[in-house]
Amino acid sequence: MEEQTPLLVRSLAAGSSASLASLVALAWGGRRDCASTLAPVNAVSHWLWREAALHQQEASMRYSLPGYAIHHAMSVLWAVVYEKTLERAAAGNRPERRAPGTATVVVAGLGVAALACLVDLKLTPQRLTPGFERRLAPGPLAAVYLLFGLGLALPRLLRRRDSRHMAC
Helix, strand or coil: CCCCCCCCHEEEEHHHHHHHHHHHHHHHHHHHHCCCCCCCHHCCCCHCCCCHHHHHCCCCCCCCHHHHHHHCCCCHHHHHHHHHHHHHHHCCCCCCCCCCCHHHHHHHHHHHHHHHHHHHHHCCCHHCCCHHHHHCHHHHHHHHHHHHHHHHHHHHHHHHHHHHHCCC
């Protein structure tokens, strides 16, 4: 079933889910660490507005919307990596070519999130980092990537559950 759905559609679903799930952690961490649920999202727009975005606390068309748009776009980009990883896992299940199991779907999501964390925080020039890492303490930052990874897996898990219920 998954192989019949185009890669772009699967990536949009997984990326959107991951974006929204990690947004929950960004809001929680922002509230906890910055007294602002939007400060970490605003910080992402430092790609456009440089240092000013890193200090923006309030909701703003200038900082919040581009910050979320960038976050969402990067989530979809990482979702392509996730979906391609699962395609390779399914190809390894030959000759049956079964869909990856639940554990594989979740572990792949967490693995891609860990890779995204490494790339975002260690390998990317500071000018292109997410920015929210400068507003969040390590605990909330870890929660962002954890929920991101689980969010990647969520659409596949829901489709699997739905297909099982339809088969009954």
